[in-house]
Amino acid sequence: MKSRLSATGYIKNNKRTCFVLILALGLTFMAMYIIAFILGATTESFRPIIFEYPRRISFAEVTTNAYSVKRSDYETIEEYAEAYGKEYKAFFEALSNDPDVTKVYDTQFLNATYNGVIGGIGYEFPLLPAEEIPFVAEHLGAVLTGGRMPEGEGEVVVDEIILKNGKMKIGDWFLENSYGQVFKVVGTLRSDGMACLGTPRGRYNSGWGFVVLCNDNSKDFTKLAAKYGVHVSEENGDNISDAVTYKKMWDTDIAGTIDSVMKVILLVVMIFLTISVLIAYISFMRNRVNEYCLYASIGYSKGEIYGMIMREMIILFLSGIVLGVITSLGMMKILDVTVMEPRGLVSAWFMKDQLLRILGAFAVIVGILQIPVMLSVHKIKTIDLMED
């Protein structure tokens, strides 16, 4: 016998109540997705610096501990300095001759800062003689999009996104601190790795060491140095910025942290949503007790009544999700235009993982809602009991 309990009957005839419920679900979905979008924008924005930039360039401040010469093996400091100098030169030459290394510089470098929605990231860029800059720019896949390349001392060309992010323009001072006004922005670059380049001015810098123009085979500086008997490590005080250290930073400080924050936020929102939806649904079902009792009295089984409640719930939740997706995309467009783009932040529109996570959260809520639904269905009386 076919059940005539329609899932859409209530929805069609109680449009306002159902619309409020769908709207609440949709807005919750949107809130969850936008939080993920904003946090995700931070990781997305940092991605080029973490994954693209170090594929082509590494920075290493190597201490004397990394070389095989030991101070204790030499009687005088002069003898030690001479031996160390030889080893340093040999290492530099070995790196220069490595088939996977385009060029090595022993030079100063400077830090560029890129601020995400949450936190920021600093990364080195080399300060080189002006005549070297076009060659390095080409190696980094960077093209000049405005201004000119550095010609005199203390000039920098900055990636256009970094420039926007730092609210700077050509002609501004890139670094203005207690040392005075140093490094003027003379041009803008565009590249996959947000590259910046400059010429030194005296010794105003944030590091000095090897700058290695590498490729995918030589992007691990620790491994590259070990080939030539130089054993660098963070424990020995060596300061390395290469593909490996950037990846480590990504795993621990960026993706790891943001992922944890996202999970906590999602959990808090989910708990809040679950409680709200539970209260709404319990009151929703309480208002319909007489209806359910009528169905049971005229011969519908509890299974059929449960099926109708579940079908209604699924329609409401799916409608809420569809509304949530549409409003989320709209809101993200507004956020992108008003917040992200002016700050030079990169945003991901379609976040598959987040979408699945939110859908999972909604599925859990539907699961939890089974408790009041089943309790209500279990408590359904027939009309004779109501009239007793």
Added chain:
Amino acid sequence: MFEVNNISMIYDMDTDEKMYALGGFDLELPDKGLIGISGPSGSGKSTLMYCLSTLKKPTEGSVRYNGLELTGIPDRERETLRRKEFGFVFQKHYLVPYMSALDNILVAASDSGKETVEKAKEILKIMGLKERDFKKKPAKLSGGQCQRVAIARALINDPKVIFADEPTASLDHENAFNIMKILKEYSKERLVIVVTHDRTVLTDVDTMIEMWDGNISSISGRDR
């Protein structure tokens, strides 16, 4: 149609003060006709009707419906019987407030399709509702109209038995008279059992069962 043997219904079974709603009696009911069950409040008339309609299970005794022992059948079969062979009219109309008059009838239908919709409309017309009232929700209908819709809902599956518990309790005299007229008409072909404490509405019954304190005090009727 119904054969009741030594039926008793005891409430508060686990306590010392057991309450006998039905005190153990026999009863036979025919395949058609209008049966009135009357008696004061607490006399057991509604309990008897609910035991016959499978909504309640008697504590002891048996209820046979066309040879089928109702007290021993599983819930699913009881539900199917209520859905296909029985129709109910309750004291309150119990119409679903968000559904139209027509949908309130269709929700009880055991078949779907255009014919069922047409049949529901036809019944509503017989019940005296105008076509413009079909789409109205219960809140927009009068008490008498609501009760007529409730009767139409009970009739939609052409039930073999209609159980009506105080169907005229909330109606004025004229509406009460009209409702009883409809039930009387249906009882020409089928069995209609009407429970009421108001004997004035049972003037045209075929059989009158008087109840008192959980037992049948008298049975009277045209054929008896």
